[in-house]
Amino acid sequence: MLAVMEKELRMFFRYPLRVVSSIIVGIVFLVQFIFFGQAVLGGRYSSMLAASTGMGDYPTYALIGYVLWWLFTSPIEAYIFGIRRELQRGTLEINMLAPLRTIKFLIGLSLGWILIDNVLMGVVFLFGVCLFKIPLSWGIILKAVPIFMLAFVAFLGFGMIFAGLVMLFKNIGALGQIFEFLVMFLSGVFFPLNVMPYWVRAVGNAIPLTHAINIVRGVFVGKSYAEMASSLQALLLLSTAYWLISYGIFRWAEKITRVVGYGGY
Amino acid sequence: MNAIEVRELKKSYPKKIPLPLRRVEWIEAVKGISFEVKKGELFGLLGPNGAGKTTTIKMLTTLLEPTGGEAKILGYDIKRDAREIRKRINLVAEGERTLYWRLSAYENLKYFSRIYYVPKNKEKGRIEELLKLVGLWERRNDLVMGFSRGMKQRLAIAKALINDPEVLFLDEPTLGLDVQSALFVREFIKKLVEEHKKTVLLTTHYMAEAEELCDRIAIIDHGKIIALDTPEGLKRMITDEDAVEIKVKDFAPSKLERSPFRMAVVKEDASTNMLLLRGQVVEEELPKLVEWLVRRGAKILSVEQKEPTLEDVFIKLTGRAIRD
Amino acid sequence: MVATELRPLWAVMVKNWRIFLSYKIWFVSDILMGLFFVAQALLIGIGLTGERNSPALQKLTGYSDYVAFAVLGLMVLFFGLTFLSGFVWNVVDELYAGTLEYNFAAPMRRPTFFLGNVLLRIVMTLIYLIFYLVLFKFLFNLHLNFLAFIKAVPVLLIGALGMIGLGMAAAGVVLYLRDPGPFITVLEMLVFALSGAMYPLSILPKGLQIMAKALPYAPTTDAIRKVVAFGYGSAKNEIVYLIVISSVYVLFGYVAYKWSEKQARVIGLKSY
Numbered sequence: 001m002l003a004v005m006e007k008e009l010r011m012f013f014r015y016p017l018r019v020v021s022s023i024i025v026g027i028v029f030l031v032q033f034i035f036f037g038q039a040v041l042g043g044r045y046s047s048m049l050a051a052s053t054g055m056g057d058y059p060t061y062a063l064i065g066y067v068l069w070w071l072f073t074s075p076i077e078a079y080i081f082g083i084r085r086e087l088q089r090g091t092l093e094i095n096m097l098a099p100l101r102t103i104k105f106l107i108g109l110s111l112g113w114i115l116i117d118n119v120l121m122g123v124v125f126l127f128g129v130c131l132f133k134i135p136l137s138w139g140i141i142l143k144a145v146p147i148f149m150l151a152f153v154a155f156l157g158f159g160m161i162f163a164g165l166v167m168l169f170k171n172i173g174a175l176g177q178i179f180e181f182l183v184m185f186l187s188g189v190f191f192p193l194n195v196m197p198y199w200v201r202a203v204g205n206a207i208p209l210t211h212a213i214n215i216v217r218g219v220f221v222g223k224s225y226a227e228m229a230s231s232l233q234a235l236l237l238l239s240t241a242y243w244l245i246s247y248g249i250f251r252w253a254e255k256i257t258r259v260v261g262y263g264g265y
Numbered sequence: 266m267n268a269i270e271v272r273e274l275k276k277s278y279p280k281k282i283p284l285p286l287r288r289v290e291w292i293e294a295v296k297g298i299s300f301e302v303k304k305g306e307l308f309g310l311l312g313p314n315g316a317g318k319t320t321t322i323k324m325l326t327t328l329l330e331p332t333g334g335e336a337k338i339l340g341y342d343i344k345r346d347a348r349e350i351r352k353r354i355n356l357v358a359e360g361e362r363t364l365y366w367r368l369s370a371y372e373n374l375k376y377f378s379r380i381y382y383v384p385k386n387k388e389k390g391r392i393e394e395l396l397k398l399v400g401l402w403e404r405r406n407d408l409v410m411g412f413s414r415g416m417k418q419r420l421a422i423a424k425a426l427i428n429d430p431e432v433l434f435l436d437e438p439t440l441g442l443d444v445q446s447a448l449f450v451r452e453f454i455k456k457l458v459e460e461h462k463k464t465v466l467l468t469t470h471y472m473a474e475a476e477e478l479c480d481r482i483a484i485i486d487h488g489k490i491i492a493l494d495t496p497e498g499l500k501r502m503i504t505d506e507d508a509v510e511i512k513v514k515d516f517a518p519s520k521l522e523r524s525p526f527r528m529a530v531v532k533e534d535a536s537t538n539m540l541l542l543r544g545q546v547v548e549e550e551l552p553k554l555v556e557w558l559v560r561r562g563a564k565i566l567s568v569e570q571k572e573p574t575l576e577d578v579f580i581k582l583t584g585r586a587i588r589d
Numbered sequence: 590m591v592a593t594e595l596r597p598l599w600a601v602m603v604k605n606w607r608i609f610l611s612y613k614i615w616f617v618s619d620i621l622m623g624l625f626f627v628a629q630a631l632l633i634g635i636g637l638t639g640e641r642n643s644p645a646l647q648k649l650t651g652y653s654d655y656v657a658f659a660v661l662g663l664m665v666l667f668f669g670l671t672f673l674s675g676f677v678w679n680v681v682d683e684l685y686a687g688t689l690e691y692n693f694a695a696p697m698r699r700p701t702f703f704l705g706n707v708l709l710r711i712v713m714t715l716i717y718l719i720f721y722l723v724l725f726k727f728l729f730n731l732h733l734n735f736l737a738f739i740k741a742v743p744v745l746l747i748g749a750l751g752m753i754g755l756g757m758a759a760a761g762v763v764l765y766l767r768d769p770g771p772f773i774t775v776l777e778m779l780v781f782a783l784s785g786a787m788y789p790l791s792i793l794p795k796g797l798q799i800m801a802k803a804l805p806y807a808p809t810t811d812a813i814r815k816v817v818a819f820g821y822g823s824a825k826n827e828i829v830y831l832i833v834i835s836s837v838y839v840l841f842g843y844v845a846y847k848w849s850e851k852q853a854r855v856i857g858l859k860s861y
Contacts, residue, residue: 021771021778028778032626035788037633040655042645046637058637174614181625190629191636278856282765323857326694330854351696358694362687367611368604379600380697382593408611424691 006112019120026070026124033190034062034132040094044132052192055217059132064216065189067125071152072187072209073180074117075159078110080176106163107156143219151212154239158208160246164253187213208242209237268339268432268464269302269325273331274319294320296488297334302481304431307458309479310468311575313587317567318468319359322436325466326356338432351383355425356434359478361441363421364409370396370420371405373425381428395423399453415446422453433457435467439474454478470587472575484579491582499578503545508571511542511555516563526554529586531576539566544580545573590636597697601705605679609713623663623721624728630659630787631729649789651818656729661817662786664718668745669784672756674777675701675710680760681769690858699850704759707753741816748809751835754842755805761849764858785810787811805831805838 001111013081037058038044050056086109129136184190186204193201204210211231218228225232277291295317302308310318321328325336325573327347336343338350357363364373370493374392396402399419409417418438425433438454439447455478457463471476475482476496483493492499510531514537518530528544546554579587604779634655647653683689692702722738725731759776763769782789783801790801790811801807808831815824 017768017771017775021774024775024778028782030788031782033629033633035792036630036655036659037637039646039788039792040634040643041637042643042648048639049637052636176616178618178621181621184625185628185632191632195601195632195636282856283851289629328690328694328854329857348696351694356694358690360687363691365604365608365688366686367608372604372607375697376600376604377691380597380692380695380702382597382696385596411721428696 001250025122026120027127030063030066030124030128031131034059034128037190039063049192052194053188053217054223055221057134058239059128060134060220061217061243062190063125063128063132064133064220065187065213066128067121068148068151068213068216069180069184069187069189070124070182071118071148072122072155072158072212074114074121075110075156076180078113078117078163078172079106079159079163082106082109082113083163084173106160110159110163140220143225146214147215147219150220150235150239151208151216154208154212154235154242157239157243157246161242161249164246164249167250167253167257170264183207183209186210189213205234206238208235208238211238266304266340267337268304268306269300269336269466271298271300271325271334271336273299273334274321274331274336275323276317276324276329277332290547291332294488295324295331298485298488298490299334299481300483300490300493302464304464305458305462307454307465307467307478307480309427309482310466310485311470311472311475311579311587312485313470313585316485318470318485319436321485322356322434322466326354327351327392328433331522351568352428353430353487354432354434355381355428355430357418357421357425357436357438358479359436359440361414361417361587364417364424366410367408369406369408370401370412370423372493373409373420377424378427383428384456389443391427391429395426395562398426399423403461413446415449417444418442418446419453422450426457430463432464432466435465437468437470437471439471451478472579472587476575484575484582486579486583492578496575500573503577503581507545507548508573508577509544509551509554510567510571511548511557511558512566512568513540514538514543514564514566516540516558516561520561524557526550526557527535527581527584528554529580529584531586543571543576543586545577594698594701597701598705598708600703602709605706605709609709612834619717620720623717624724625665626663626787627656627660627721627725627729631656631820646789649791650814652814654732656731658814659787660721660725661814662784662810664721665745665748665813666747666781666784666786666806669712669752669806669809670777670780671710671714672707672752673750673759673780674773676707676753676756677760677763677769677773677776679706679710681763681773684764684858691857693770693853703757707756709806711749731854737817737820740821741813744812744816744824744831745809747828747831747835748805748812751805751809751831751838754835754840758838758845761845764849765852765856780806782805783807803834805834808834 037046041058044058045056046058047059049055049061053061055061083106128134162172162176185196186200187193187207187210188204189209193204196204211234214231215228215235218231274295275293275297276295277293279289279291281287281289283289298317298321300308310321312318320329325338325343326333327343327350330344337354339351343350353510365376368376371392374395375388378388378392381399393402396405399422401416401420401423404412404416409420412420422435422438435454436503439450442450451474454465454467456467467478479496481495482492482499483490484499485491492502494502511528518533518540521528521530521542528542528545530540531543532541534540551568553566558565576586578583634641641656642653643655644653646655646658650658654659666675680689683692722731722735759773763773766772783793783797783804784806785801790798790807793801808827812824812827812831815827821828
């Protein structure tokens, strides 16, 4: 598994300009919306936002949403692009033949990407903290870390659905990206969900990202875990559910591809 | 009048992009070559990879500017009259990816006919004629993406005839083609010169191809022309001696550098450790050569006398063989 | 000379159109991109203020309808990116495809080739923009005065000249990079952040403001927003500045293009 990861890391850092460009894309995307929000507000505090979500400071609100969204999307992209690349290189079948268990191989394949992706996310986060002077303390960080880890486990399971899909349909890169952008609307990344109709909020509640964002925002305004028990329960429940669902889908996809062949490019 | 006249043509490439204030090293790819090609002649540039063949073609087709010397195509200077030349010539570049894969064969030719100023009333007829000539008329509406390598090359040749050029430049026209396609392309080139009276300059590193096709051949190595004659004339350089092919095992080719014999490695099989050596040896010298090889650890598997070919000319001139 | 170049020009446009059509997914993602940004803008605005109008924005820019503000900015940005990315990607794509050399070997004049690329892009972008305007009108109940918008077209064209200059310069440079993809992305993002599409530049730190003013995008956006809202009379300063900056970029683009053309003949085109 480590070998697979190392291979991915090496391939990425061969092009240093790619690292820079990924970070800049991340930053520009973030500041677009925060600056827009500030321009509309004429400041950074929204009493409206405070009333509906408990957090009034828009830059903090948006930064948390964005960072978690990034964490959420990276397994999806890792699975999609990892498998697609292997398919393109024609090496998937060889790797599947190796004694390594398929699921381990998949996670190895994606962990390299996820690691890089999250380091980039960290850079963007720090940049955001400095640019917008987000109030940050060790207490908050320590309290947020377990949530991030829990959320990450949930996201890893959720993303695995796409690993199954990509094996079945091969070319779903565009679909994956559209889904990722759609989630921005469903999970309240840049705006509060109460502006959305009821059914959108219902769909949003089925996505682990929505709850993870809620909890971390709660941590930032100083709520205790107990106060957010319902969100925590939802996150745990969804995490288990998605691991089971995606594992089922993946096994099924694997069985089907064994029948119809992996198919090359 | 000559179709092509080349005088002391030189080309150097910078190792890095020469920005103002940046000192860059230059590498000489073509070191002053001269030759003429008569109208209606099929002229070949023969040499190993990296000898400067493609660079020469790119200069003559006005894609690259020479660093020195001059050249005229149909009386036009390649530096000053680039556009006039472009109207009257065409080229098939090396490699597979030169046409638009996402367009059909017909769309490709239509596009090129327009950027070559083919008159509107001739466009349709010309495209149809060319597609039939290269045997792609039935597949005219298919995307190039789905074509085989050979079909792509045939289309590239049709493209190169779209402006009815007087002079045609072909860079390694059969490289990477299967046997059948290569045969078609060679026959086609012959027909162009014999029936359509085109002047053709082609580059190749296949000896047999140069020998079969060309009226005259310039052998080029390290950016210089080392011999220029008809195939017969070139072979006459070596008729006093015989060509010998020796198959040996367990012999380090580097040892050949210090040998008194002009032998070169023609084939190498790393897995079985076998080498095929070729060169000219007078009959009386043959035992000495064998003895020399054996003393250096070689196991002789076979010794054969061969008809001299252009390969032997190249070996005689450079001490090396042209290989892929 | 002009007459003989018309057929090749048309051929370049048709060829690019065919190639574009063969990538259907681009079309969808292009449309969705515009929708994505405008919808975000609307929802952020409503979520933060509960209103469709923002007095704060009115004070900064004169626009109280923030959706109209964002739509105008994004349209100029999309239009501008046409030249930059469209231009650059076109050249890079042809280079990757290996087809650039045959184009350069043809007697067609080089500017015809580049112009053909740009013209098709402009036509397509205009179609997109009209589509967006109609879509947003229905979807978000956008209040934009169409007449005022048409009035601003000459300003857009002045700005376009500068953007073409920048695009040509970028295309010239990109031909000689080892890995052009990320470079283009960085450039695009820079333009995105500094174009003032979604927010007034005054909200940016001082250094970035100066950079934004030095690119042709933000001055175009500023001038157009002024013209649409208040007419030509009050936008005099913005327009004069735009003319100056556009001229500079036209000159810059021309020089860079000439340099690049010379390089192409000295070192040859890169092959992948």
